[in-house]
Amino acid sequence: xxxxxxxxxxxxxxxxxxxLFLAAPIGYAGYLSLRRVKVSGLxxxxxxxxxVWAGLSNYGRSLxxxxxxxxxxxxxxxGLIVVxxxxxxxxxxxxxxxxxxxxxxxxxxxxIFLPYAVPxxxxxxxxxxxxxxxxxxxxxALSSVGITAPDALxxxxxxxxxxxxxxxxxxxxxxxxxxxxxxxxxxxxxEAARIDGASDIQIAWRIKIPVIGPSLxxxxxxxxxxxxxxxxxxxxLRPLSNTISTTWTPLMKVYRDAFVRNDIYSAAATSVxxxxxxxxxxxxxxxxxxxxxxSQEN
Amino acid sequence: xxxxxxxxxxxxxxxxxxxxxxxxxxxxLLLLGAAYCLLPVLWVLVASTKSASELFNTFTxxxxxxxxxxxxxxxGYRDGLYWRxxxxxxxxxxxxxxxxxxxxxxxxxxxxKYEFRGKSVAFNLVLAGVLVPAVxxxxxxxxxxxxxGLTNTYWAVLxxxxxxxxxxxxxxxxxxxxxxxxxxxxxxxxxxxxxxxxWRVALPMMRSGLVTVLLFQFVAIWNNYMLPxxxxxxxxxxxxxxxxxxLLNQGATQPAMxxxxxxxxxxxxxxxxxxxxxxxxxxxxxxxxxxxxx
Numbered sequence: 001x002x003x004x005x006x007x008x009x010x011x012x013x014x015x016x017x018x019x020l021f022l023a024a025p026i027g028y029a030g031y032l033s034l035r036r037v038k039v040s041g042l043x044x045x046x047x048x049x050x051x052v053w054a055g056l057s058n059y060g061r062s063l064x065x066x067x068x069x070x071x072x073x074x075x076x077x078x079g080l081i082v083v084x085x086x087x088x089x090x091x092x093x094x095x096x097x098x099x100x101x102x103x104x105x106x107x108x109x110x111x112i113f114l115p116y117a118v119p120x121x122x123x124x125x126x127x128x129x130x131x132x133x134x135x136x137x138x139x140x141a142l143s144s145v146g147i148t149a150p151d152a153l154x155x156x157x158x159x160x161x162x163x164x165x166x167x168x169x170x171x172x173x174x175x176x177x178x179x180x181x182x183x184x185x186x187x188x189x190x191e192a193a194r195i196d197g198a199s200d201i202q203i204a205w206r207i208k209i210p211v212i213g214p215s216l217x218x219x220x221x222x223x224x225x226x227x228x229x230x231x232x233x234x235x236x237l238r239p240l241s242n243t244i245s246t247t248w249t250p251l252m253k254v255y256r257d258a259f260v261r262n263d264i265y266s267a268a269a270t271s272v273x274x275x276x277x278x279x280x281x282x283x284x285x286x287x288x289x290x291x292x293x294x295s296q297e298n
Numbered sequence: 299x300x301x302x303x304x305x306x307x308x309x310x311x312x313x314x315x316x317x318x319x320x321x322x323x324x325x326x327l328l329l330l331g332a333a334y335c336l337l338p339v340l341w342v343l344v345a346s347t348k349s350a351s352e353l354f355n356t357f358t359x360x361x362x363x364x365x366x367x368x369x370x371x372x373x374g375y376r377d378g379l380y381w382r383x384x385x386x387x388x389x390x391x392x393x394x395x396x397x398x399x400x401x402x403x404x405x406x407x408x409x410x411k412y413e414f415r416g417k418s419v420a421f422n423l424v425l426a427g428v429l430v431p432a433v434x435x436x437x438x439x440x441x442x443x444x445x446x447g448l449t450n451t452y453w454a455v456l457x458x459x460x461x462x463x464x465x466x467x468x469x470x471x472x473x474x475x476x477x478x479x480x481x482x483x484x485x486x487x488x489x490x491x492x493x494x495x496x497w498r499v500a501l502p503m504m505r506s507g508l509v510t511v512l513l514f515q516f517v518a519i520w521n522n523y524m525l526p527x528x529x530x531x532x533x534x535x536x537x538x539x540x541x542x543x544x545l546l547n548q549g550a551t552q553p554a555m556x557x558x559x560x561x562x563x564x565x566x567x568x569x570x571x572x573x574x575x576x577x578x579x580x581x582x583x584x585x586x587x588x589x590x591x592x
Contacts, residue, residue, distance in 0.1 A: 004414075006408075006412065006492035006493075007408040007409075007412035007414040007417075008408075008414065009492075009493075010404040010405060010407055010408035010412075010492075010496065011404070011405050011408045011409075011420060013401045013404060013405075014401050014402070014404065014405035014461065014466060015405075015420070017401060017457075017460050017461035018423065018427065018461055018463075020457075021435070021439060021457060021458045021460075021461050022427055022430065022435065022461060022463070024438075024442060025435045025438035025439045025442060026430070026435065026438070028438045028441065028442055029434075029435075029437070029438040032438070032441070089331070092327070093327075093328065093331050096324045096327055096328050097328070099321075099324060101319065101320050101321035101324045101325075102320055102321065102324045102325040102328055103320060103325070104325055104328055104329060104332075105328070107332065108328040108329060108331060108332040110575070110578070111331075111332035111335050111336050112328075112331050112332055112335045113574070113578075114335055114336070114339065114571065114574070115335050115338075115339075116517070116574070117517070117567060117570035117571050117573070117574045118338075118339075118567055118570070119520065119521035119523070119539050119566075120521060120523060121521075121523050121539040121540075121542060121543050122539065122542065122563045122566060122567060123338070125542065125543070125546060125559060125560075125563050126338035126339075126341060126342050126563060127338055128546075129341070129345070129556075129560065130337075130338060130341055132354075134354045134355075135345075135353075135354060135358055136358070137341075137358040137359065140357075140358065168334070168335065168338070171331075171335070172335060200321075225429065225431055228431060229431045229434070231523070231524050232523040232524065232539075235523070235527075235543070236523075236543050236546065239546050239547045239549065239550045240546075251434075251524075254434075254437060255437070255524075255528070258437045258440075259528070264437070264441060267437055268437070268438065271434050271437055271438070274431070274434055275430060275431060275434045278429070278430075278431050278434075279429055279430070282429050283429070
């Protein structure tokens with residue numbers, strides 16, 4: 001290679017942006033999470049409020065906040081619904097497309113991928129209206145056969161209502177990822193099995209799914225990270241439902257603490273907890289499945 | 299390779315061969331999936347033709363004739379604020395995607411094609427960046443940008459979207475897979491500088507992969523909600539996602555706004571759907587293949 005400095009020059013823009021917009025915010029959040037405001041005297045006047053070290057007290061406050069644990073459990077339950085349903089659907093649809101035993105493949109593939117073009121906010125608006133009993137065709141259909149459908153936005157159902165929006169929005173993208181991996185499998189890997197009389201389902205289960213294992217691992221990981229960050233869907237549905245509190249998910253609590261209560265210290269501590277938890281869960285998951293995803297191709 | 303942008307050579311799109319019987323079960327299941335995905339889209343198409351009084355009172359899928367009235371009303375709302383939102387979204391997504399793709403291409407090229415001190419540190423930073431949930435960064439990013447007076451400007455949304463660790467990761471794989479060392483060596487023999495070799499030789503070879511990264515970033519920024527929601531206070535700067543969710547909030551007190559929300563939702567989806575249908579061949583993302591090849 002000719003110029004020694006060349007790779008560094010190519011990397012400079014990325015490194016500068018990385019430092020400013022990823023590393024610095026993370027560091028700053030960590031710093032703020034250890035600080036608090038000290039009010040001296042009556043708290044009036046410019047000099048009466050000063051920032052001091054707070055130790056781990058913000059973390060203590062965050063973790064013992066009566067609204068934090070329920071929001072974590074809620075997102076946990078939400079993830080247990082969304083990730084398996086979304087990836088299960090995506091895998092089944094991708095396998096059906098790949099098997100090629102249908103004439104509606106191109107149409108259905110495009111239709112199922114279409115929701116990826118719809119922002120989560122818009123998806124939540126559309127489903128939000130469809131959940132309203134006065135609009136919902138499902139409520140209409142059920143009531144015409146004499147069943148009173150439950151209100152999708154009532155407290156017992158709202159978790160599923162939000163989960164449905166995420167599943168609707170994410171299935172198509174994951175299906176395309178898995179379908180692309182399936183198309184890349186060389187035919188001779190399973191033609192022999194087919195000649196020996198193996199059914200499509202046996203071929204899918206014994207050959208195709210194991211071969212696309214790495215893709216499944218990556219789609220699982222990215223879905224998990226996205227799930228832990230759920231924010232846009234419940235925020236958008238809030239005007240349509242009084243069952244979604246301002247601390248419905250951990251990230252909504254971060255937003256409320258930072259911008260409604262002006263308690264950026266507590267918000268920073270909660271952010272750090274979410275970031276660490278996400279990192280531990282995703283790293284632990286990669287270790288658990290023993291994946292060498294992300295390894296350098298040397 | 300983690301992303302294939304050319305159709306895999308192994309199996310081309312062909313109609314089912316004769317010995318494969320079509321399966322009604324597969325067809326029915328796929329059509330059910332398509333129906334589920336198209337239902338809200340169909341609804342918004344129909345609902346945007348209804349007047350405010352019809353929206354909640356006529357049969358859900360019965361179209362009406364007020365589409366153009368609704369578009370005119372929405373366009374007239376506060377001197378065409380809605381169309382400003384659309385333009386803002388285009389600026390955020392177009393500008394952010396273009397710059398971040400170029401930044402990613404340069405970094406990915408360096409990581410794939412050079413040996414240098416600190417290379418593995420740089421690569422591990424990228425990987426850590428992929429796993430950091432971007433949304434967690436929004437609040438500290440806001441506080442830092444507020445210190446330099448950049449919040450509530452276009453830059454507040456553009457600057458953080460210029461860096462994409464995932465884009466760098468993908469570009470590194472593209473560069474490794476599509477730019478042969480011999481070609482770069484030949485360019486150097488002809489006297490090309492490193493910069494010129496990148497610009498004139500490597501970039502064109504990585505082109506189809508870069509389109510995929512560009513699309514990825516464009517969609518991610520266009521769909522983003524939390525970052526602009528936090529960064530912007532002036533509703534003239536909003537992207538369409540933040541603007542429409544604000545309109546929905548108004549609907550709680552002025553139900554007539556619901557018609558505008560529905561019509562606005564429909565119009566906001568059109569550009570992305572067009573982009574998808576025309577560039578569909580670039581959506582061949584194989585996230586996992588990098589892991590097998592390693």
